[in-house]
Amino acid sequence: MKKFWNVAMHVIGYATIASLVITGVTVLIWLNPRTPIEFHDKLYQTNKLVYEQGEVAFYKVDYCKFTDIQPTVRKWYIDGLQLEAEEHEPVLFQGCREQIVEFRIPTSLPADEWHLRVDSTYQLNPLKTWKTTNITNDFQVTSAHTDLLDDIKAMEEARQ
Numbered sequence: 251m252k253k254f255w256n257v258a259m260h261v262i263g264y265a266t267i268a269s270l271v272i273t274g275v276t277v278l279i280w281l282n283p284r285t286p287i288e289f290h291d292k293l294y295q296t297n298k299l300v301y302e303q304g305e306v307a308f309y310k311v312d313y314c315k316f317t318d319i320q321p322t323v324r325k326w327y328i329d330g331l332q333l334e335a336e337e338h339e340p341v342l343f344q345g346c347r348e349q350i351v352e353f354r355i356p357t358s359l360p361a362d363e364w365h366l367r368v369d370s371t372y373q374l375n376p377l378k379t380w381k382t383t384n385i386t387n388d389f390q391v392t393s394a395h396t397d398l399l400d401d402i403k404a405m406e407e408a409r410q
């Protein structure tokens with residue numbers, strides 16, 4: 251009986267040590283996870299430099315993504331003011347590639363020079379969050395009603 255308890259104590263001791271090692275390694279991995287994505291160019295290039303309000307636009311993302319975790323993404327139009335863009339689902343897939351991402355210029359966005367800021371937050375595990383911010387090149391937004399306003403002005407001038 252004494253030998254049984256002796257063996258049992260050794261097994262329990264080794265199991266405890268193994269559990270502590272496994273827990274320690276897990277915590278270390280959680281605290282130091284691999285970077286989920288690397289961007290080859292932090293400045294996204296838009297497909298055009300001038301857009302009308304309400305127009306669909308595109309920018310190019312050149313990246314290597316090492317996880318299938320999808321981030322929470324928030325977009326902002328910035329020209330000195332900061333206006334939040336419409337929400338969208340993340341579309342960057344795992345692997346290395348160049349991808350074209352669509353965004354819409356709001357009809358309510360004032361005509362001016364803007365750039366888009368894209369904030370992405372990856373929840374890698376219960377202990378670690380990873381954030382990145384990228385921006386597009388500057389682009390000009392023009393009024394979608396410019397032609398209509400010109401027509402109205404021309405009609406008013408014709409009346410006088």
